[in-house]
Every structure is written in C-alpha cells, then in structure tokens.
Amino acid sequence: MSGSNKEVENPASSEGEAKKEKPKTQIYLFFGSQTGTSEGICSALSSHFKSTGLVPEVVDLEDWDEDTHEEWSEKIRDPDSLSLFFMATYGEGEPTDNAQEFVKRLKEGDGFEGVNFGVFGLGNTQYEFYNAMGKLVNEKLESNGGVRVVEYGMGDDDKNLEEDYEQWKEEKLLPAVTKMFGTTSSSASSGKPENEVKVAMGSSSSTSSTPNPSSKYLWDAVPCKVGKNRELLQDTLSDANSTRHVEVTMPKSVKYYTADNAGVLAPNDSAIVAKMAAKVNQKLSDSFTLSSSSGRIPFPSPCTVEECFSFYCDLTTPPRRSELKNLANYCQPGLTKDTLLRFATKEGKEAFESKILSPYVGWGQLLTDLCKDVDLSLEDVINLLPRMQPRYYTISSSSKVHPSSMHLTVAVTKGVNTATSKPYAGLCSSHIAESSKLRVFVKDSTFRLPDDSKPIIMIGPGTGFAPMRAFLQERVARKAKGRNVLFFGCRREKEDFIYKDEIEAWESSKNVEVHKAFSREGKEKVYVQHLLSKESALVKELLELGASIYICGGTKMGKDVVDAIKKSVGEDVVKQLTADKRLVQELWA
Template identity: 30%
Template sequence: MTTDFSTSPFSGEQQQRLSQLLAELRTDQIYWLAGYLSAYCATPSERGAVPSAPEQTTSKPELTILFGSQTGNAEGIAEQLAAQANDQGIVAKVVDLADYKPKQIKQEQWLALVTSTHGEGEPPDNTLDFHEYVMGKKAPKLDSLKFSVLALGDSSYEFFCETGKQLDQRFSELGGTAITERVDCDVDYEELAEQWISKLLHTISEQSGSSGPTVSGLSSSAATATESTYNRKNPFKATVLTNQLLNGRGSSKEVRHIEFSLEGSGLHYKPGDALAVCPENPPELVSELIRALGFDPNGRVNLADDEHSLQDALTHYREITLLTPPLLKQWAELADSDELCALVSDTAELRRWSEGRDLLDLIRQWPAQKLTAQQLVDSLRKLPPRLYSISSSQAADEDEVHITVAAVRYSSHGRDRAGVASTWLADRLEEGAEVPVYIDSNKTFALPDNDETPVIMIGPGTGVAPFRAFMQEREERDATGDNWLLFGDRSFRSDFLYQTEWLKWRESGLLSKLDVAFSRDQQEKRYVQHCLVEQGADVWAWLNRGAAIYVCGDADKMAPDVHQTLLSIVSEHGNMTAEQAEDFLRQMNRDKRYQRDVY
C-alpha cells in the first residue's frame, strides 16, 4: 500500500519512519492502532489542543506470549490470545521463541507459552535454544514468574504434548507459579484453546486488579474484516480442476498432481504453506463398522448440539482409522475388558498392537455389549484435516492451488487398508468435485526475503512439492539467486516427479544445479544423502555464499539422515568438531537459513 504524505504535517524523516512502521504491521495491529489513536485524540477538552498521553489510573499487566511452532498452529493461537488480551486492557506481546533471548525469562512476570511437540517428543526447531536453556543447569530461579502453558500435540504419538509438559514442570521447579493448569490439546485443539485463553485472561485480570480496556475502537474480530472468511472453522469448497497421475508405467507408487480452483474465495498463500483438506472416511469402512455394531445407519446422534445420522457422523466428522491411547483407555471401560485394561497399562505393547489397526479391529476383538450410537461418536475424536504442502505459487496461478499426493495403500492383520485423505482424493474425486479446504500458513518454511540468496532444496518423493512452488515463485519474481534441487525416489523411469518442469528450469538457468538419487535403479540403494556426501565441497561453498537449506519429507528416517550428513559436511569441509558443526547448523536455524518441513 502506498501512502500519500504530500499534505501531511510530518517531516521527511517522520514520514519515512511511519511508512516503515505501517509496512511491518499486520492487519489486526493496524486496526488496534487506529482505535488507540482515535481515543488518544479524543482526550483534549479544548479544540486544537495537542493531546497528551492517556491517564493511567492503574498499571496494566504486561503479558509475554511465547510460541514454539513447527507448522504455525501455536503461532496462530498466540496471536489470538494477544488480540483478546489487548481487547481486555492487558498489554500483550507475541514473541517467536527463535527470536527470544532465553535469559530474559527471569525478567518476566506474566508469561503464556504455546508450544507444539515435534516428532517423537522433540521441541519444535524454533524452540531448541529456549528448551535447552530452561531445562539446563544455567536456568535461573523464576520466583516472580506467573505462567500458563498450552501444549499442542497428537494423541496417536507416544510422547503426546511432551514439550509443553516438560516446560510446564520445569517452570514450577524453578519457582514459577502456574496461574492456570496446563492444557494438553489433540489435533482438534480450537475449543480447548479458546477455553484456556478465556480462563487465563480472566485470572490475570483478577490477580492483577486490571480494570479492563482503556481505549475504545474496533475489537480484535474486526482485524479479519478484509481477510478471507474461509478458515479451519469455515472451509472453502474448492472445485477440482485436475487430478493427474504423475508416475509412469510400472511404478510401485501412486502419486497424483491435483489442482483446485480458489476463485472467489479470497484465500491467499505463499510458497511453503500447506493446503488443509477436510476428507471423508471410506464409505465401505463406515458401512462395515455400522453393520458390525448392529446400529441403524440413519439413527440420530448429536455432535456439538447438531443432529446427524450415524452414517453422516462417521463419514464426515469422526476419526475411525486411527487408534489413540485415550480412545483405547475409554474403550476398555466401555467394553469392560480386563484384557484391554492390561494392554492399555503397557505403553510399548499397546503401541505394538495398535500399529496397522483401526476401530473395526478394536470393536471386533473387544465388543462393547451395551454401547449406544451416541456413546460411540462421543468416544471418537474429530476427524482432523490433512495437510499437504502446496506445490504451486499464487504469483503464477492466482486463482489455483496445487498439491502433490501419494496414495497410501497397504495390508495388515488380514485386511487391506488405505489412507483416509490420500485415497479419497485419488479414487473418489473426479474433476468438478468440490472439496472443503483452507490455507494452513507456515511462517517457519519460507523463501528468503532477499531474491539474491542461493537456496538448496532437499525433497525426496512428495517432499519435492513445496520446491515446485519455490521455483515458480522465484521465476515470477525474476529472482537472481542460485537454486539447487536434490531429489530422490525409487525409479528414474517412473518416479521422477515433475521431471519435465525441472529439466525446463535447468535449461533456462533458473535451476542452477540438479542432483537425483533413485534407490531401486542399481543394486546398492541410493538416497539424497548420498548426493549430499558426493557434493560436500559444493554444499560448503554454497553455505559460505549465504545459501539457505530447505528439507521437506519423511521425518522418521530421511530428515535425521540428512541432518547427520549435513553435520558431517560442515565438520569435514569447515574443519570443525562435531559440537562446532552442531552449533553451526543451530545458528543457521536461528538465522532461518536451515528450515525443515517434515512429517
């Protein structure tokens, strides 16, 4: 937005500073500032008088909100908390833990922490330094700290909400006072997060003696007035434009390129963001479940005060393909089974039994004789959206969004299984079908602001998706920075995803360097980390030129293997110890030059 200062009373330097500030502000911050200035200017009693600062009858509590996030959910909640806090007269600031100086915590009085857990109980990348400091021997006493923790996680993982649990306990050990109990949220977190925010703000106001807001103006809800009305609570029904198989003949995989129309949605995204797809459960599995339970598919059940048929509830609103520890614990009581109770108490054995099984397996092995349809749906968590890295740039396709989807199919325990969203997209959605979607922003996985910065993109399999978006974006922006892709899959002939586009970009010079690894095309398995080792000297040279590294794909094996390979490269070519190499990559992460989107 360009501002006309031709008739303003500001000096040139003031104009420059004001323009810079406005360019940095979010929409909600601009609306808040407008409301503040309106009240500020209304203070003088005499016309034309220079306004003085509003009188402060009582000091307002200052709340620091820290977030640790791998995908952006924690950041979104932190900003929601800040907006509501400011509406209630609590001075709140949101800080990314990557930008927070850990020693500052001893100066805090009111603190809210919102953090997810990454992988198997690990802190998110932007939380590593803070976590290490607080959990370590150098952590200070926090006797003056009043805090509250909201932990995000996925109950299907063994270390559910582990990072939040650890930091909550550690704050107390260091002398801090929990002003509200920690709340642990599953993938369906909105309702619990809203309750936590409400209780936290009420407690702070009560304990601090805050008298509420001192300025009038637009509330935080007005901040979204100019933004799209489509979000997680209200997804947009996007039309399928293209559903195309990417693999060649003879491939053992099924990867599809799917394009959706966003026309009329007002949705905006950037390379690195994800498209959230709200899927449907397989109709065959839903019908089989209802038959096994002996229920009427048209029987009525209540979901959040809305009435649905059982068939509709299990198809669109409830998770039935994944067994979580909370569900199994609840089912042990419903089935009144000592055997299942014993299994639930053994974490390792429960994990082993649950692998590759679903709700149908559970009810067949341990039927609940007196179960009602309402009890069934009440015991199941909501069907969560599935996130797919966006493989297009909106600068190139303004009204479209593309994703790259690998259809998941396998057999286990005597039954054929299928991924809920991937096979729904692959098998049951033809061109013209409508799919509920919204944009899931990811500020921790984004292109450099400087178009001259070289980038190294490591993305095997469907992990290549965001890098197609990166290349489209850099092409549209006429970016001059070098681009290097390292891609891997099973076979060159059938699994080189988007091959034509990569070769076109290499021929044009936009793609400066391309290295590939196809694991099944030779006797010895070959992966992207082998390419990295072979190109170690070049990797180090690019890093010395300020290159940013991006890794996308499998979190269980690929990402750790790539990380170890990068450590070896830095150690060998940078002449560093293992500890120095780890510090080097940690600093790259702080500088947002080493970013990962792994799942």
C-alpha cells in the same frame, strides 16, 4: 476474552452465589498440540481425575495470549492448584501453533512465581531437537519461580509414546497428585461421566457457540473441486507405489502463499459411518446442534449425523489405552467393561497390542463390533471420539502462477497389515488420489523465499520436491536473478523421477542447476547428502552470496544433509544459518 476452554467453570469472583455452585479447579491440564495427541491425553486424564472426585480443567494453550496472560497467571498461582503442561515439539525444536504465545510469555518470565507444576513432553527421537519444547517449558517454569511438583517426563513417538506416558503417569504423576490432594474418593468412577458437549436434535440456529481453538480447522476446511489428477511415477508396477499430481481449484475466499501447507480432511469409510449412525439409533440425514457450558464446541453445527461421522470424528485411528478406560465408564458391569479395563492396565498391554493396535482396530470398528452391547447415545459418542485430524501436504505450486488452484504432490500410502495379512491404504492419500472433491484449508509454512537477488539451495528428494517446484515456478515467473540450485533424488531415472519433464525444461532454459542422485542405478547407493558433500565448494560459494537453504523430505535424509553441510561449512555457520532462518527444514518421520 474469557480465555479458557473450560470443562468446569471457574467461580465468578463477584458473584457469591456462583461461588457456592461451581467447584474450584484443582488441576489445570494445558496442552500444546498440533495433531491431537497431547490434547487426547489431557481429555482422558481429565476424565480420570473427575472419576476420582478431583476438579480438573482442560485448557487449549491457544487461549493463553497477551490479553489473557494475567488472568491465567493469577489462576495457576493459586497454591491449592496444580498445573500440568503437555507439550509437543515441532519444526526445529519449536512449539506447536497453539502454544506459540504461551511460550513467548514463559520466556519473558513474569507471572509464574509459586506455580505448582508438572510437564510431560511429546516428541520423536527422529528429529534433531528431541522434545525441545517439553524441556524448555520444564526448565523455564522452574527458573521463573515455579515449584516442580511432578518430575519431568517425556514420550518418544518413534517408539511407544503411549507407554512412556502411562509409565510417567503411574510412577510420577498419580503419586504426586495423591500427595498433594490426599486420597481421593473413587465413588464417581463407576458412573457414566457428565458429557461436556451437549447434543440437541434438530437444526436450532440460536446457539452462540464458538469453535474450540484446537479444532478450528474443521470450520476452515472448504470443499474444493479437483481438476487435473495424474500419475507421476513412470513405473507404478514394481511395488504398487503411486505418486499423484493433483490440482485443487479453490473458491475465491481461499488464498495461499507459495509453498504453504494444505490441510486435507478425508472422510471415514461410508460403511462404517452408516454403522455408527445405526449404533446411536440415528438416521444419517438427522441433524443436530451442539452446545457446551464453556460456549466452545468441537465442530461446526448444526450438522447431519452423516457429516459428523464422515468428517468430524476420527473413526479410523485405534484408541489409546487410557481412552478405553474412559469408554469403560460408559459400560454396564460385564465382560466388555472388564475387557476394556483390562486393556488399560499394565497386565493387559500385550492383549491390547495384539487385539487393537496391531490389527489397527479403529474407534468405529471398536464401537460397532467389539462394543455391540454398550448402549451409547450420539452425545456420548461425540464426547468420546477424538476429532478427525487433517493430513498436511506442502503445496507444490506458486500462488503467483496459480492464484486460483493449488497443486498437491501426494505419495499414496499402501501396504499389507502384518497382523491381519490384509492390504491397507492410507485414508487421506488414497482419498486425494481418487476424489473429485476435497475438503481443504491452508496453513502457514516456514518455507519463504528470500529476495530475488539471493541464490537458493533446494534439497528435495522424492515428494520433498513439492515446495521446490513451487519455488521454481515463482522464481521463474518473477524472473529472479538469484541462482536456483536443486539437489533431487529418487531410486531410478526411469522409475520415480517425478516432474522429470518440468525439471529438465527449467534446466535447459538455465533457470535451475540440478544435481541428481539416483540411489539404485549404480553399484553404490548415491543420495542427495553425498552430492552435497561433493559440491561443498559450490555450497560455500552460494552461502557467501547470501543463499538460503531449504530441505524437505524424511527426517533421516534431513539429518544426513545437515551433517553434510556442517562438514562443509562448520557447525557454527549452520547454527547461525538456522537462527537467521536461512536454513529451513520441513521433515516427516
């Protein structure tokens, strides 16, 4: 396995000729990313370094595994190179999927002696294990003999991660890079960068390209038909809320485990897709083929311009400031270029927030409205735009009971943009609510049922009930002997008690014991954590019988629930339960 997502190829050691042609990598940019933020940071940073004459290489940590460990270790121990790690944290302080193997090798310890490194952690203070991965990688690289060349930095996605990153970049990273590599020339900064991914119009099928690991899901997502689709809220009028129960029929090739996650790709709005095609002077039906010097391509091809702008490029999310700087490299000198460059500076931050971020101006609108005068080819745009990110939903059905369909429980996001006073709807949740076809793929989850004899305690208020519904279906079908205890919560019994009929049927057939918290029915607000405190003796009793605890819902609820359990059974027990994977959480901020 060649093992790298190269932007610049390394010299082939046996070929003297190649050595002369290919510049040696000076800065490795490794990313551990789940939803693309650290990957986006690396690619913008790579463009920046290139523009100053340095030779960077962006590497997906997916490429660092048992087979490639030695190869990477040798590369990054080159004393003339610097390795930067951009690490996001997930789950209970765990690495992203693509960084699992790398973190395993790092914990084992060998192969990092003398590595010049810097780490930036990406996290969110709403989670208990804030930036655990960034901190771990930073500490382990040092304790394994690495040399910290750039001070550790981290960003908080609950506040302003981009600002944290920009500050770290300006104050810590760039001075350290200048110190290590000397003053770098900025001669290349005014020119258009060389595109890594190449586009050939037509449907040549002779390419031998393989997927970029970080966007492999774009190959995995398959079109599925939607069967039943019904409203779960009894009262949808009060504040225009809606929660849908959607049944997705899968082709035979798609399998899932009970309570896995479904990744859903929602297409961009067709009007903006058409505008983008016109912007790059292509017809929607034109097809093209991708290639790149590394052999890795960012999305399936051959494909049509329509597919590319509908499913593979994110046209909806606003760009980051650092990405605007990159876009400016594609502009001729003039007002647009100056504006983009100004947005990317400290002084232009407020203007960027009021003109781009607050009104939620996505990439599509930016390129077709605000950058009308900027001449961009299809190839330029594919290299500039971030990939479409999937949204994940915990599957709310059992694969034993429903082997050929997966059920989704989806709260439809709606609101009014305070900057523009215009209503908005979440791209993916409204797509799921309204479509007869969805592009879906399956992703492993941390929720796994224990032995049928063991009790389970499920805490799932609101749509957090999704995996619990899957568990209940499965346990009932398996006639599991272990007790099923559910803590469910919502506002009011007659308003948003989702799956009320199913829960009550399981309750009356003695398949589940339910503790319900209706937060807005009494004088005092009652939440699931209050019920858990009240039922402390029951929780202890079930834990003694070997129960597993599952928590799903918002981060605030998760924290309060874990605190309530800590109060009942003590911190050490909770620590042990977590280590044994008998206390598992899937939370969203």
